[in-house]
Structure formats: structure tokens, C-alpha cells
Amino acid sequence: MEKEIKVAIAGLGNCASSLIQGIFYYHNVNENSPLVPGLMHNVISGYKISDIKIVSAFDIDKRKVGKDVSEAIFAPPNCTKVFKKDIPHLGVTVKMGPVLDGVAEHMKDFPEEKRFVVADEKPVDVVEELKKSGAEILLNYMPVGSEKATRFYAESALKAGCAFINCMPVFIASNSEWARKFEEHNLPIIGDDIKSQVGATIIHRTLTRLFEKRGTKLEHSYQLNVGGNTDFLNMLSRARLKSKKISKTESVESQLSERLSYDDLHIGPADYVPWLKDQKICFLRIEGRKFGDVPFNIELRLSVEDSPNSAGCVIDAIRLAKLALDRKIGGPLISASSYLMKSPPQQYPDEEARKMVEEFIQNKRER
Numbered sequence: 101m102e103k104e105i106k107v108a109i110a111g112l113g114n115c116a117s118s119l120i121q122g123i124f125y126y127h128n129v130n131e132n133s134p135l136v137p138g139l140m141h142n143v144i145s146g147y148k149i150s151d152i153k154i155v156s157a158f159d160i161d162k163r164k165v166g167k168d169v170s171e172a173i174f175a176p177p178n179c180t181k182v183f184k185k186d187i188p189h190l191g192v193t194v195k196m197g198p199v200l201d202g203v204a205e206h207m208k209d210f211p212e213e214k215r216f217v218v219a220d221e222k223p224v225d226v227v228e229e230l231k232k233s234g235a236e237i238l239l240n241y242m243p244v245g246s247e248k249a250t251r252f253y254a255e256s257a258l259k260a261g262c263a264f265i266n267c268m269p270v271f272i273a274s275n276s277e278w279a280r281k282f283e284e285h286n287l288p289i290i291g292d293d294i295k296s297q298v299g300a301t302i303i304h305r306t307l308t309r310l311f312e313k314r315g316t317k318l319e320h321s322y323q324l325n326v327g328g329n330t331d332f333l334n335m336l337s338r339a340r341l342k343s344k345k346i347s348k349t350e351s352v353e354s355q356l357s358e359r360l361s362y363d364d365l366h367i368g369p370a371d372y373v374p375w376l377k378d379q380k381i382c383f384l385r386i387e388g389r390k391f392g393d394v395p396f397n398i399e400l401r402l403s404v405e406d407s408p409n410s411a412g413c414v415i416d417a418i419r420l421a422k423l424a425l426d427r428k429i430g431g432p433l434i435s436a437s438s439y440l441m442k443s444p445p446q447q448y449p450d451e452e453a454r455k456m457v458e459e460f461i462q463n464k465r466e467r
């Protein structure tokens with residue numbers, strides 16, 4: 101019998117576009133194919149990439165709501181690189197979600213093709229839609245700062261009996277009250293804030309750890325990011341950035357035995373540069389002292405297409421959440437969250453987290 105993982109998505113932006121393109125780009129991959137870049141394994145406990153089926157989707161943008169998912173992922177303001185353009189008609193219509201705090205006020209000052217445009221429709225009953233579609237897992241891709249919308253989708257997952265994967269930095273898996281709710285409903289949760297394959301965070305974590313391991317004294321560091329997608333446009337509002345800043349900063353701090361003060365470790369989105377579209381540029385600097393108190397510094401510039409960078413991690417997260425569902429395990433998945441997310445309930449060094457996930461796959465650890 102064909103295995104299936106039925107997935108619902110809240111927020112059909114650039115990340116969802118890259119994920120769905122990836123599912124079809126790698127449709128024929130099996131255990132004998134060369135390892136797909138950005139995945140742990142081509143097949144995890146029998147689950148292939150092609151076993152992931154999108155069965156339900158929610159958005160609020162007038163150019164996406166009412167369309168088949170296969171068309172909506174290419175609608176503006178999505179601007180990520182198209183690496184798989186022929187996506188078959190999925191027969192899944194994008195439904196109107198409640199807007200809540202999903203759309204930042206300042207977006208209205210920008211041209212329509214660059215920003216969200218709210219559809220003139222009444223929101224559907226999300227829980228009912230999830231149940232009707234048979235979704236087993238709900239993926240949350242709300243814009244940064246969408247505290248209410250994220251809590252709404254987390255609550256909907258609980259009510260509809262879905263596992264939850266929280267790809268953005270509102271604290272759900274890493275919040276003990278929410279974690280308890282998922283435990284009580286015996287539903288798995290992986291979160292919060294998806295890591296990228298090779299992005300600014302992992303480079304920053306690795307370099308700071310390396311310098312510390314080699315005995316240098318770290319003094320200051322910054323990581324400034326610019327990009328031209330709606331994620332960066334949204335983040336022009338500093339009021340929406342609180343959790344994002346904590347998530348990214350803690351992800352680096354957690355690797356240091358001697359923490360830097362927040363004044364000495366500055367991490368954040370620096371600006372919105374429309375022509376960059378989904379390209380993200382990270383400028384990173386680390387300063388410290390070596391033997392003899394002699395100063396050193398390192399500067400690095402990383403340029404990546406932002407959205408495909410995390411899609412492989414999400415494909416792994418989906419299959420790990422499904423394994424937990426199969427094994428009837430609820431609550432935060434500690435191993436998957438610490439390997440795949442910037443703000444997991446517990447932080448581990450990346451190599452250790454990877455080992456823990458391998459043990460989870462082999463059923464040698466519970467979560």
C-alpha cells in the first residue's frame with residue numbers, strides 16, 4: 101500500500117512555494133537515488149518525498165485565495181526562484197484564513213505586487229476544513245510577528261487532531277504551556293523557527309563555537325541580513341521583530357559557554373532591498389582576542405536564495421512528525437526540534453542534535 105502524509109499549509113508564501121516545488125522536483129527520488137542536497141535521508145522509515153501530499157491550504161491574499169495550490173504558489177507577491185514550474189493541478193483550493201495580525205500596517209505604503217493584498221472574502225472554518233481534508237500535519241508559515249494568527253493555527257491543529265510544525269518564530273513548541281497542550285492531545289509538535297540548510301544562523305553558530313573551542317575570547321559580533329521578499333518587507337516593522345530577534349540571537353548564544361551580552365551580539369534584519377527579491381545577503385563579523393590579548397576579526401558575506409534554503413529541513417520535519425504520529429507520541433519532539441529549528445524547547449550542538457534524530461528514526465529514543 102502506498103504511504104501518504106497528508107499535510108495542510110497556513111501561509112502560501114515563498115517558503116511554501118519552494119517546499120511544494122521541491123516535492124515535485126524530487127518526485128522520483130528513492131533510497132537508491134543520490135542523496136538530495138539538504139535532506140537527512142532520501143527515505144525516512146519508508147517515507148519518500150513523494151509520499152507528502154498537500155491536502156489543504158489557507159492564505160489571505162486575493163491573488164491566492166480561491167486558486168488551486170499549484171497556481172497560488174506562483175502568484176505575486178511570491179518572488180522566489182522557480183526551479184520546478186510544471187506542478188500538476190492538485191485539486192486543492194486555497195481557502196481564506198482569518199487575517200488577525202498576519203498583515204503589517206506599513207505594507208499598504210508599498211506597491212501591490214510587492215506586498216500582501218487582503219482578499220475580500222469571509223474566513224472559512226479552519227478546523228472544519230482541516231478535518232474534511234483529512235490533514236494529519238499543519239505547517240505554519242505565518243509572517244514574523246503574527247502572534248495571534250500563529251496561536252490561532254496552533255489551536256486549530258489541536259482541535260482538528262493535527263500535528264503542528266511551526267516554521268516561524270512565535271514560541272509554541274518552546275513555550276511550556278503550549279507544549280503541555282500538545283502533550284495532552286497526544287499530538288506531536290516540531291518548532292520553533294525553521295533552520296536553513298546552510299544559512300546565516302548555522303554559519304554564525306559554527307564559527308562562534310569554533311573560535312570558542314580554539315580558546316579565543318569573543319568580544320563582539322553582528323549578523324546583518326538584507327533581502328527583497330515579503331519576509332523582509334514585513335520585518336521593516338521593528339514592533340514585529342521581538343521574537344525573531346530572540347530566536348536568532350539565542351540560537352547563537354546557546355553555543356557559547358560564556359554568553360555575550362545582547363549589546364555585544366547584534367543579530368537582525370537590517371533592511372528591505374526590493375530588487376534582491378528572494379535573495380538574502382548576510383554580513384557577519386566576529387571580533388575577539390587571541391594569545392597575548394592580540395585582537396582579530398573575521399568578516400563574511402553569504403548570499404543565498406532564502407526560501408529553498410529551508411525547504412529540505414521542512415521535508416525532513418514532515419516525515420519525522422509523521423513517524424511520531426505513527427508511534428502515537430505527543431508533545432514537542434525534542435530531537436527533531438533541536439536539529440531543525442532555531443528555537444527548540446532544548447538547544448543542543450548541531451552534531452549532537454543530528455545524532456539524537458538518527459536515534460529517534462531508529463526508535464531508540466522516544467522523542
Ligand SMILES: NC(=O)c1ccc[n+]([C@@H]2O[C@H](COP(=O)([O-])OP(=O)(O)OC[C@H]3O[C@@H](n4cnc5c(N)ncnc54)[C@H](O)[C@@H]3O)[C@@H](O)[C@H]2O)c1
Pocket residue numbers: 110111112113114115116158159160161178197198199200201202203216241242243244249267268269293294295296329330331406407409410411
Ligand atoms: N526562508 C527561510 O528559510 C525561513 C527560515 C526561517 C523562518 N522563516 C519564516 O517562515 C515564515 C514564512 O516565510 P515566507 O518567506 O514564506 O513568507 P511570505 O511573506 O512569503 O509568506 C507568508 C504568507 O502568509 C500569508 N498570510 C498572512 N497572514 C495570514 C493569515 N492570517 N492566514 C493565512 N495566511 C496568511 C501571506 O499572504 C503569505 O502568502 C516567515 O515567518 C519567515 O520568517 C523562513
